[in-house]
Amino acid sequence: MCYSALVIQSQKKLARQLGAEFDEAAYEGLFFDRLNKPGIKIPKAMDDAVLAEGGRLGELVRDWRGRQAADLERLRAEQRERLEKALAKLAVKETKAALNDRRIATNKIAQYGKKLDDLERSEPEAEDSRIWPGEYSAVVVADGRRLIRPMRYQCRLPGWTAEIEKQFEGTYNARRDKLGSSWKRLFRKNHGLIVAEKFYERVDRDGRKVEMEFAPSTRELMLVPCLWSYDPQDRLYSFGAITDDPEPEVAATGHDRTPINIKPEYVDAWLSPESRSESELQAIFDDKRHPYYEHREAA
Template structure:
């Protein structure tokens, strides 16, 4: 599995590398959702890429980003005001009689104000920061797909809601941010050979058990502890990760979501105690991957089999 990754969050990298264009409609849709009070998890780096729009299309996306930010800042301000009122009431009560309850109200309210202010600071920040381009399941990522004769970059949630699923199905099976290669013809059969895309990343992260990483058995009475590892291709080249995606709708809500395809672990990844590795396809296979033929899945299988093996160096991330 790939539980986290640092992605290409600037769509212009796809333009330079593959000639892909921007899907304005999909970008404006997710920021419209945020403007209206929804909570799509969008990496900061995606919106920072539109700070200085180069054309009318990018300016349109930037306008929606700005509107969504201002709307959320307004909601944050309202929530802070509620907490400030609680503090004022509790402080007034303390003037009459000192109680543990009033002090606790003040403590909790101040913590909530600090949390809301941190959200506001992040929304208003204009300089990039570490992990701005990192995604986790449930976050949005950028995926390149083929529409007609053009490659198009769209924002998609990194956790696929499969055809026929309800929100309840998704909650019951939250692991669909990855698609196992050995289940492509079963669980993923309505997408494999039909809805293919590419997500580009520079690093990926996995959680492993510390005792597995240290290649030892648990000691008597020892409880398993997890640790986070960061993997980076030794070549320094980006990973071109094949994904399956789906445009889900129930007639009211719309959701573009995707899953990265994983395979048996590379040897150096297995040595760290992890049992899966995302597939990293060769650049020369990108066009064919984006133009699947459901009647020739063998060709898609061959692309996945002929993946890159750059050797993934690792370090302990946390």
């Protein structure tokens, strides 16, 4: 699987890399929905890229951030009050409950403060572009022209409802050996691409679960093919990244999958699959790039 990845979210960078245009209607629909529906998770880098463009989309981001800041300030104030009460009790008598309240309140005050700082921070950080299953990412698709469209990283397959997809949480991972079965309604039809700097996996190491970071030693950006779907009822674009058997250095860490990394000359063919045979598309995967993936335990 690709448990997490550092994905380029900036439309300017994607335009330079792949000549793609901004799908403004799709972004506006997503950002409007976020104001009214809980649970929509968008990486800060995507918000920042949209905010830099200004206009109606920028207003939607500023509105959301304003609401978030107000909620965080309220939550932090509640924890400060909790901390004051705990300290007052501890000044009289040390109790387990008061110690616990002091610990929890102190941690939450710091947590809410960090989130507030991130909302206001203008300097980008690498983690701003990172996605996990259930979060949104910029995906390049072809619809008469190359478009950058925001999609959730966890595919809701055609015909599924929100309830059905809860039973299949692994649909962010489109296994190559399942494209003709589980993914057959999307393969050779709805193709996309994400541009990634790194990917992350959880592996067993010496009896403990650790997070490993993988990055091409060439420092080239990874062109990861995806399959996507659209649910008109929930106005939901969603996708899964295609993975293959692991590269040797990935397997050596204890993980059994690696995102496919196609060559730049195959981007057009991948994004326009309708007139291509399955063997032609599989040949793109057979001729994928094989950079050495440097790896380390993530910080």
